[in-house]
Amino acid sequence: xxxxxxxxxxxxxxxxxxxxxxxxxxxxxxxxxxxxxxxxxxxxxxxxxxxxxxxxxxxxxxxxxxxxxxxxxxxxxxxxxxxxxxxxxxxxxxxxxxxxxxxxxxxxxxxxxxxxxxxxxxxxxxxxxxxxxxxxxxxxxxxxxxxxxxxxxxxxxxxxxxxxxxxxxxxxxxxxxxxxxxxxxxxxxxxxxxxxxxxxxxxxxxxxxxxxxxxxxxxxxxxxxxxxxxxxxxxxxxxxxxxxxxxxxxxxxxxxxxxxxxxxxxxxxxxxxxxxxxxxxxxxxxxxxxxxxxxxxxxxxxxxxxxxxxxxxxxxxxxxxxxxxxxxxxx
Numbered sequence: 409x410x411x412x413x414x415x416x417x418x419x420x421x422x423x424x425x426x427x428x429x430x431x432x433x434x435x436x437x438x439x440x441x442x443x444x445x446x447x448x449x450x451x452x453x454x455x456x457x458x459x460x461x462x463x464x465x466x467x468x469x470x471x472x473x474x475x476x477x478x479x480x481x482x483x484x485x486x487x488x489x490x491x492x493x494x495x496x497x498x499x500x501x502x503x504x505x506x507x508x509x510x511x512x513x514x515x516x517x518x519x520x521x522x523x524x525x526x527x528x529x530x531x532x533x534x535x536x537x538x539x540x541x542x543x544x545x546x547x548x549x550x551x552x553x554x555x556x557x558x559x560x561x562x563x564x565x566x567x568x569x570x571x572x573x574x575x576x577x578x579x580x581x582x583x584x585x586x587x588x589x590x591x592x593x594x595x596x597x598x599x600x601x602x603x604x605x606x607x608x609x610x611x612x613x614x615x616x617x618x619x620x621x622x623x624x625x626x627x628x629x630x631x632x633x634x635x636x637x638x639x640x641x642x643x644x645x646x647x648x649x650x651x652x653x654x655x656x657x658x659x660x661x662x663x664x665x666x667x668x669x670x671x672x673x674x675x676x677x678x679x680x681x682x683x684x685x686x687x688x689x690x691x692x693x694x695x696x697x698x699x700x701x702x703x704x705x706x707x708x709x710x711x712x713x714x715x716x717x718x719x720x721x722x723x724x725x726x727x728x729x730x731x732x733x734x735x736x737x738x739x
Contacts, residue, residue: 499626501555502598510548517544535707536696559598563627566599568664571635571657578650584639585610602627616643631660674735681731685724 484491491507498505505513521544526537570591577587585607592604602623609619620636635656642649696703706713 496625497549497552497556500559500628501552502559502601502626503552503555510552513548514545517547520544521547560627560629563598563602564629564631564664566596567629567631568657568661570595570599571653571660575650575653575657578653584616584643584649598627616640631663634659670737674737677731677735681728681735684731685728688720688724 494507494510498507498510503510518541522537522541524544525540526534573591573594574587577590578584582590588603589607592600592607594600595603605626606616606619606623609622610616614622617640620639624633624636635653638652638656639649642652692703692706696707706716
């Protein structure tokens, strides 16, 4: 019976992994085709219709590798509130997955977490196997959130140099779209990719304010929001954009410097929060591994052990949230 369970879980994990790999390859192939066609569009082409819905419909038709079932699943999930949030997070993390494929990743992580906890780590303990499956279910979301934070931090650290490049390009006689194109060509990642997308959207007829708004959706940066607002206002009322961006660049540099000083001063509090949050959990798992009889009542006793675990995890979560709130200082 035990061998049959292992075989069933292994087969389910392999099938889910195969679906995931196939989805990633198909999406990446479709994206390469679309981006290649966008790059072939000349900068002087002026479309008669600038409605973004037309471009979205053409993009859907270009996805040759997607099946009708895939499209239906994507549409069904994207209409849900969590699907919209997943799509936004994937876009911000620059992960080439659809919402349906991201849901398949969650299923795969759920099965893999249960198999790892039940058969490998905790010697067929059903309760801890379920806990491992619960943790595995949130691993993809945690990883995507990590990528979003990392990408945002890289973009904001490059923003002062990006503004300097933008100002120099404008003072050299470039127009605003030409300056953005120069940034997309010369700036490091992820700044280059984001500005290339803005230029490509403008080339296919999307207005500049809308293209910058799409970039703000992908990069949730308050500093860049200030820049985008200045560019949009300058387009409406006029003025010297190079001087405006130069002043904003000085402000952004001071903000980044202040953020670094605050991060150093609050490092001890953050480390204390991590230690207080994870030490009880790690210690409980360690004691369960080396002395199972001593800790088994806590994990297996439903009348007393489970309520104590629930209360403990709730208090740990509240303490971690309070510490993060204290050390999170807005500038």
